[in-house]
Amino acid sequence: MQAPDNAPGGSRTEQAAQARSSSGSSRPGGKATAPPAQPQARPPSRAIARTVLRAAGTVAALIAVYYLLPLDHASTPAAVTMLIIGLITFIALVAFHVRSILRSPFPQLRAIEALAINIPLFLLLFAATYVVLAKISTANFGGHLSHTDGLYFTVTIFSTVGFGDITAKTQIARLLVTGQMIADLIILGLAIKIIFGAVKRSQQQPDAPDQRPGPVRPATSQADETR
Numbered sequence: 001m002q003a004p005d006n007a008p009g010g011s012r013t014e015q016a017a018q019a020r021s022s023s024g025s026s027r028p029g030g031k032a033t034a035p036p037a038q039p040q041a042r043p044p045s046r047a048i049a050r051t052v053l054r055a056a057g058t059v060a061a062l063i064a065v066y067y068l069l070p071l072d073h074a075s076t077p078a079a080v081t082m083l084i085i086g087l088i089t090f091i092a093l094v095a096f097h098v099r100s101i102l103r104s105p106f107p108q109l110r111a112i113e114a115l116a117i118n119i120p121l122f123l124l125l126f127a128a129t130y131v132v133l134a135k136i137s138t139a140n141f142g143g144h145l146s147h148t149d150g151l152y153f154t155v156t157i158f159s160t161v162g163f164g165d166i167t168a169k170t171q172i173a174r175l176l177v178t179g180q181m182i183a184d185l186i187i188l189g190l191a192i193k194i195i196f197g198a199v200k201r202s203q204q205q206p207d208a209p210d211q212r213p214g215p216v217r218p219a220t221s222q223a224d225e226t227r
Helices: 012-022 045-068 076-103 107-136 147-158 171-204
Strands: none
Touching (some): 045 107, 045 147, 076 107, 076 171, 107 147, 107 171, 147 171
């Protein structure tokens, strides 16, 4: 006696068809759906505190070195050499931070630390150069510049405020100030772009293994599983 088609569970033919249709996306010819990207975990409080302390300590050390350097006794070749070495150090530090961002489980945190260290280093380099130029000749800036004056003048140029109380008077001073303006636009803009580009690449790396197609499982009907 043949079982009716509207029996509970349906016939074996209908169950097998449903099993084949549900497993079509896992076959080699079907379209594999990629799993949704997992949201990145929030960094723990210890990691945030450690990053803040490390960045603050590095910036404090840079400022201390800046004020301890005998810039009042430097010569023009020494100022140029110091600026070149400082810019090379700045580029090497950006490359180091990009590499650390790519390897870090929390790339945003490392990017914030990189910006917090690289920008003060960049400003201190030009501030030291301005102090040396003012010591070589008071005509460069219309008077003597202390360490604080040099840092203040550098920040006003960087922020495009320009109060006008300290200005470049000679050709060499104006060329150096122009160089900082161009460097503000190019070097820092490029550094920020590279750093945040590394953040995006680091976020995409953990998702790559999840998008690989898994092993193909043969379709089995419900009737075969109950045997």
